[in-house]
Amino acid sequence: MEEFTKKYWKDYQKEIADDNFYYERSCIRQSFFPGSEAAFLKILRDILGKNIIDDPNQHTCTGIGYHSDIVPFDTTMTVVARIFSLMKDHGVNNFIPSCVTSFGIFNEVVETWNHFPEEYEKTKLFLKQATGRDFEIPQNISHASDIIYKYRKELKEKMPYRLVNRNTGKPLRVVEHIGCHYSKLFAKKSEGGMEFPKVLVGMIEEWGGEVIDYPERRHCCGFGFRQYLVMANRGYSVANTKKKFESMQPYKPDFIVANCPGCTMFMDRWQYTIAEMEGKTYDDNKMGIPVLTYEEMAGLLLGFNPWDLGLQLHQVQVEPLLDKIGIPYDPKDKYVGKSGNFLGEPEKPENLVTVYGK
Amino acid sequence: MENKKTVLVIGAGPAGISAAKSLANDNISVTVLEKEDTFGGNINNWAKLFPNFKDAGEVKSSLIQNFVNNQNIKIVYNKKVTELKKHNQKWIANTSDGEVFESDAAILSTGFKVFDAQYKEELGYGIYPNVITSVEFEKMYKNGKILTVQGSVPKKIAFLNCVGSRDEKVGNHYCSRICCIAAVKQAIEFKELYPQSEAFIFYMDIRMAGQFYEELYRKSQEKHGVVYIRGRISETSSTIDKKVQIKAEDTLAATPLRMTVDMLVLMIGVEASKSTTILSKQNNIDGPYGFAKSKDIHTADNYSNENGLFLAGSCKRPLTLTETIADGKSAAISVVEYLKQTK
Numbered sequence: 283m284e285e286f287t288k289k290y291w292k293d294y295q296k297e298i299a300d301d302n303f304y305y306e307r308s309c310i311r312q313s314f315f316p317g318s319e320a321a322f323l324k325i326l327r328d329i330l331g332k333n334i335i336d337d338p339n340q341h342t343c344t345g346i347g348y349h350s351d352i353v354p355f356d357t358t359m360t361v362v363a364r365i366f367s368l369m370k371d372h373g374v375n376n377f378i379p380s381c382v383t384s385f386g387i388f389n390e391v392v393e394t395w396n397h398f399p400e401e402y403e404k405t406k407l408f409l410k411q412a413t414g415r416d417f418e419i420p421q422n423i424s425h426a427s428d429i430i431y432k433y434r435k436e437l438k439e440k441m442p443y444r445l446v447n448r449n450t451g452k453p454l455r456v457v458e459h460i461g462c463h464y465s466k467l468f469a470k471k472s473e474g475g476m477e478f479p480k481v482l483v484g485m486i487e488e489w490g491g492e493v494i495d496y497p498e499r500r501h502c503c504g505f506g507f508r509q510y511l512v513m514a515n516r517g518y519s520v521a522n523t524k525k526k527f528e529s530m531q532p533y534k535p536d537f538i539v540a541n542c543p544g545c546t547m548f549m550d551r552w553q554y555t556i557a558e559m560e561g562k563t564y565d566d567n568k569m570g571i572p573v574l575t576y577e578e579m580a581g582l583l584l585g586f587n588p589w590d591l592g593l594q595l596h597q598v599q600v601e602p603l604l605d606k607i608g609i610p611y612d613p614k615d616k617y618v619g620k621s622g623n624f625l626g627e628p629e630k631p632e633n634l635v636t637v638y639g640k
Numbered sequence: 641m642e643n644k645k646t647v648l649v650i651g652a653g654p655a656g657i658s659a660a661k662s663l664a665n666d667n668i669s670v671t672v673l674e675k676e677d678t679f680g681g682n683i684n685n686w687a688k689l690f691p692n693f694k695d696a697g698e699v700k701s702s703l704i705q706n707f708v709n710n711q712n713i714k715i716v717y718n719k720k721v722t723e724l725k726k727h728n729q730k731w732i733a734n735t736s737d738g739e740v741f742e743s744d745a746a747i748l749s750t751g752f753k754v755f756d757a758q759y760k761e762e763l764g765y766g767i768y769p770n771v772i773t774s775v776e777f778e779k780m781y782k783n784g785k786i787l788t789v790q791g792s793v794p795k796k797i798a799f800l801n802c803v804g805s806r807d808e809k810v811g812n813h814y815c816s817r818i819c820c821i822a823a824v825k826q827a828i829e830f831k832e833l834y835p836q837s838e839a840f841i842f843y844m845d846i847r848m849a850g851q852f853y854e855e856l857y858r859k860s861q862e863k864h865g866v867v868y869i870r871g872r873i874s875e876t877s878s879t880i881d882k883k884v885q886i887k888a889e890d891t892l893a894a895t896p897l898r899m900t901v902d903m904l905v906l907m908i909g910v911e912a913s914k915s916t917t918i919l920s921k922q923n924n925i926d927g928p929y930g931f932a933k934s935k936d937i938h939t940a941d942n943y944s945n946e947n948g949l950f951l952a953g954s955c956k957r958p959l960t961l962t963e964t965i966a967d968g969k970s971a972a973i974s975v976v977e978y979l980k981q982t983k
Contacts, residue, residue: 476761
């Protein structure tokens with residue numbers, strides 16, 4: 283069985299650039315997981331020694347607006363062309379979106395241009411007329427998680443920690459969740475294909491963890507744009523997430539890792555919602571199952587301070603996980619801001635336990 | 641005395657055997673080149689045959705009468721033909737081990753291969769051990785037991801039709817023709833072995849075009865309680881106890897469906913064999929989906945556009961065993977006609 287699986291992953295392996303990147307940040311990640319993108323830049327620059335442009339002039343890809351039917355595709359193509367023109371200013375041609383929705387948007391636009399050259403010509407004209415700018419299609423578009431995946435072995439050598447329970451010596455049991463727009467739009471643009479993407483599995487296994495293959499592994503995280511964005515549909519959103527938690531619960535996961543802003547957000551925040559609505563949590567200590575971004579997972583294993591990674595801003599608190607791995611942290615620093623001032627503690631939910639040890 | 645005419649038959653499956661025997665009866669000297677170390681081709685994969693549950697071994701025994709020890713037939717095993725070309729009115733076959741065979745005419749009876757279910761990743765074949773193919777089911781049935789990988793009798797089994805057939809995603813738009821009835825047959829076999837277990841068949845359309853097929857389909861429901869669900873399976877996964885969770889849509893009930901079964905059988909479709917595709921291409925007779933193209937599907941179905949090169953059996957398209965055997969004989973008649981003209 284393993285032999286077959288390996289063969290298929292090999293078929294789907296894509297080319298991932300190795301240097302001189304332009305980084306396209308996410309609209310929402312800096313609010314939800316504020317340390318993740320900073321950690322990614324630090325990993326690439328300080329640990330891997332790569333040239334990566336973090337451009338203050340960058341802007342939206344229109345992804346959420348586009349998938350909500352607010353932004354027409356012509357506009358999306360022109361906005362994407364402008365981002366590519368910014369990349370051209372910096373003299374690099376390997377593009378890295380931080381967000382999975384953006385990754386889907388950039389690939390969809392470039393595929394459209396490849397298949398319909400008249401759309402490409404039209405976009406060039408629109409951009410020129412609107413901004414006077416020119417652009418070039420990137421040589422390589424890889425999602426930020428692809429880059430971490432590509433360098434997972436090199437990073438492992440620098441990691442003082444492993445995804446191993448230090449008390450039992452056993453691998454941590456990890457649920458991985460891939461954003462739909464990473465592999466379901468264009469299977470060949472993903473690492474490992476549409477159904478069983480390897481991008482997070484590769485990191486988890488390389489760094490000592492064990493991936494849980496639970497029945498609803500490929501089910502939607504609950505975001506689904508209109509499921510959530512239209513208030514009347516939010517019941518669908520939480521119902522989908524609940525279905526996943528119920529399916530993974532018997533496997534007793536130590537944590538969840540995702541590569542999409544929406545997935546990470548919803549699998550984290552809906553645990554609070556479900557706990558408050560129904561008094562239900564999916565772990566043994568009523569704290570919920572921690573949900574990490576892949577940058578946070580990498581950052582923790584590389585020895586980054588958990589509070590610098592922004593883990594205190596997660597809904598489900600991560601201290602039990604830190605203790606399992608053996609990562610040191612100072613509880614007193616948890617809510618101290620960059621200025622050194624105490625920021626105050628967040629309000630505590632009624633059912634979801636957020637204070638470790640109580 | 642006139643020299644005997646010679647014919648090369650490439651492939652010793654049912655079509656090749658049938659053609660070779662008919663040619664030998666006409667006192668033609670036949671050389672059968674078979675890539676495997678035995679004859680029979682895909683018939684070797686079957687335990688019992690639809691629609692009458694006849695033992696496949698018996699059918700094979702009957703088929704090979706006057707084939708193996710026929711003085712006009714020379715069977716050469718382990719000979720994979722890598723090149724087939726016409727040269728000076730002769731057909732020359734080169735094999736992978738460097739041997740060369742020559743004849744006055746050639747019959748392509750290179751048959752089919754089954755679809756590799758791993759390409760339908762969402763169905764979990766090769767990943768979840770209790771997802772098996774219809775060929776694997778047949779092998780288990782031959783050994784008298786259908787058991788899960790854990791060694792238990794499946795309490796619930798599902799069969800999924802059209803795996804690799806009528807599927808744009810894998811590039812096979814055609815119907816493989818034998819899978820619907822094979823699923824009915826296998827579901828009945830399963831229920832006869834384990835009457836207390838449940839059997840479900842997921843389908844798009846049930847195509848029961850052969851004689852007694854419809855009756856068998858009815859019998860499977862009325863006598864054996866096989867349940868038919870119109871809808872394709874979109875995803876499988878493993879439960880914690882290694883059962884197979886299925887997601888599908890019941891398109892008659894217009895509702896999504898989630899079901900856990902102990903075993904899922906994928907009714908894999910028919911594709912052109914590699915040899916069919918390669919040898920057809922070499923002779924510019926390649927048709928859609930890698931099958932060989934006949935000269936005229938109505939009036940010259942055993943002829944190809946290459947003079948002296950004939951087609952027999954499922955190298956042209958998916959055929960039932962019954963049709964394949966008849967087609968082998970038909971190809972032999974066409975060869976005889978051709979050889980008479982080339983005297």
